Amino acid sequence: MAYLDLDNMFAAPAGSRSGVAAKVQTGFSALEWSVIALAKRDGLGSLGQPGKMSRAIRSLFGIGTASRLADQRLEALRRLAVHAWHRGFALPTTEIHRFIAAGFSEAQIETLVVSVTGLRAGGSQRSTAA
Numbered sequence: 852m853a854y855l856d857l858d859n860m861f862a863a864p865a866g867s868r869s870g871v872a873a874k875v876q877t878g879f880s881a882l883e884w885s886v887i888a889l890a891k892r893d894g895l896g897s898l899g900q901p902g903k904m905s906r907a908i909r910s911l912f913g914i915g916t917a918s919r920l921a922d923q924r925l926e927a928l929r930r931l932a933v934h935a936w937h938r939g940f941a942l943p944t945t946e947i948h949r950f951i952a953a954g955f956s957e958a959q960i961e962t963l964v965v966s967v968t969g970l971r972a973g974g975s976q977r978s979t980a981a
Contacts (some may be wrong), residue, residue, distance in 0.1 A: 877958040890932035927953035
């Protein structure tokens with residue numbers, strides 16, 4: 852005879868019912884890593900809106916502009932990655948809030964900055980002099 856759990860028909864799988872908090876994601880997908888890598892060549896100027904004069908000069912001389920990504924989640928990642936490439940852990944709080952609002956975690960911020968700079972927050976840097 853089969854057993855039908857009527858109290859938990861639409862609940863999460865049995866392994867996740869124990870009340871243990873969900874595992875926080877710390878890594879990125881292959882697409883997200885490519886966005887981080889491409890952000891290295893973007894300057895901090897790519898994060899602002901170009902003015903009328905800047906657009907006119909760029910179109911006159913055929914200089915392309917760094918376009919924003921259509922996906923808001925990936926754009927939040929690109930913006931934070933640009934700051935990380937240029938400033939390390941000195942990230943603007945507005946960009947951190949935008950990053951988290953896009954569905955990323957705080958652990959992913961550290962993963963991003965550590966992978967870009969090679970430094971850990973609060974860690975000591977080893978000297979290479981022998």
